[in-house]
Amino acid sequence: MIRRLAAITGIQGFVPETILSNTELEKMVDTTDDWITTRTGIKERRILKEPGKAASDMGKIMVEKLLQKTNTHPDDIELVIFATVTGDMVFPDTANIVCDKVGIKNAFAFDVRAACSGFLFALTTGAKFIESGTHKKVIVIGCDMMSSIIDYTDRATCIIFGDGGGAVLLEPREDGSGIIDSVFHGDGSGAKYLHMKAGGSLRPPSLETIANKEHFVYQEGKAVFKSAINGMVDTVKKLLERNQLTLNDIKWLVPHQANIRIIHGVADALDFELSKVMINIEKYGNTTSGTIPLCLWEWESKLKKGDNIVLTAFGGGFTWGSTYLKWAY
Numbered sequence: 001m002i003r004r005l006a007a008i009t010g011i012q013g014f015v016p017e018t019i020l021s022n023t024e025l026e027k028m029v030d031t032t033d034d035w036i037t038t039r040t041g042i043k044e045r046r047i048l049k050e051p052g053k054a055a056s057d058m059g060k061i062m063v064e065k066l067l068q069k070t071n072t073h074p075d076d077i078e079l080v081i082f083a084t085v086t087g088d089m090v091f092p093d094t095a096n097i098v099c100d101k102v103g104i105k106n107a108f109a110f111d112v113r114a115a116c117s118g119f120l121f122a123l124t125t126g127a128k129f130i131e132s133g134t135h136k137k138v139i140v141i142g143c144d145m146m147s148s149i150i151d152y153t154d155r156a157t158c159i160i161f162g163d164g165g166g167a168v169l170l171e172p173r174e175d176g177s178g179i180i181d182s183v184f185h186g187d188g189s190g191a192k193y194l195h196m197k198a199g200g201s202l203r204p205p206s207l208e209t210i211a212n213k214e215h216f217v218y219q220e221g222k223a224v225f226k227s228a229i230n231g232m233v234d235t236v237k238k239l240l241e242r243n244q245l246t247l248n249d250i251k252w253l254v255p256h257q258a259n260i261r262i263i264h265g266v267a268d269a270l271d272f273e274l275s276k277v278m279i280n281i282e283k284y285g286n287t288t289s290g291t292i293p294l295c296l297w298e299w300e301s302k303l304k305k306g307d308n309i310v311l312t313a314f315g316g317g318f319t320w321g322s323t324y325l326k327w328a329y
């Protein structure tokens, strides 16, 4: 019997129009285009600048286009999962706000907050509802508005992050295509290296937290760097072994876009050809939950039915893991 899998049957990305280039950052903090390019591989990132706009507005645009592209009526969507750490508000979940903005009325919706691993965790969560047979049309969004939590006077973080993401439609397939397996991990002891100090129940917003700049990303880059390479490499290897695959069987590796040196480090450690690694970090920087769907969207025209694809991510938490899927169209 062929197993019912959840397949990605459409993808739509979105990035805001405003470009923040390295040259502009040179005017804002003590940095250089050369330092940013050689240390991170990033040349520019997109920023959602329009006042009053937030993560749900990016979600709305990508979901509307996705529905149009896949010829899907909003009434047919049964579940929407939004992976983000920069939702419009602490609550309600941004997935609900997107449903309202798009006119999706028959779905339940919630957010997943797993930082840069968010899209992978949300994708597998959504896939389980389809595999179980209870749901037939699920939308998974990975999108962040990192500019809303970045201190643009901190040169160590403001050069890395950007805004944007993508949304996928998941539907059942019984032809072998779809999301086949995932290896995921979490380690809360990594929280100290990458977090936002205030704004939650531990340190609710106050004049003091604002004065101390505690509502911005705090990162110890070096600790994150090493763990990111090890975590992604380890889970890709486990995934390949568990599914009896060799690297030659993999058509595309889609790594979270955090730093070009991390991406190269992962490819080197796996001995995986760089020409088969999706890389667009130079244009968008690190969009957190957004990087992997943004890659898949940009590569969509090159993907073929049956392509074996491995997605891999590492992020705050720490959270990390890899997902193996067979492209469905």
Ligand code: COA
Pocket (backbone or CB within 6 Å): 030, 031, 032, 035, 036, 039, 040, 116, 155, 156, 159, 194, 219, 220, 221, 222, 224, 225, 228, 258, 259, 262, 286, 314, 315, 316
């Ligand atoms: N421009 C110029 N110099 C900078 C700089 C900038 N934008 N940012 C940091 N520096 C300086 C530091 O102050 C330090 O100077 P010092 O040696 O005089 O103290 C020097 O460059 C090296 O800093 P360091 O932090 O050790 O650099 P790095 O090579 O580790 O690169 C990151 C910094 C943040 C780019 C890198 O650690 C990284 O990408 N980490 C992973 C981040 C990540 O993936 N986060 C998302 C979660 S997955």
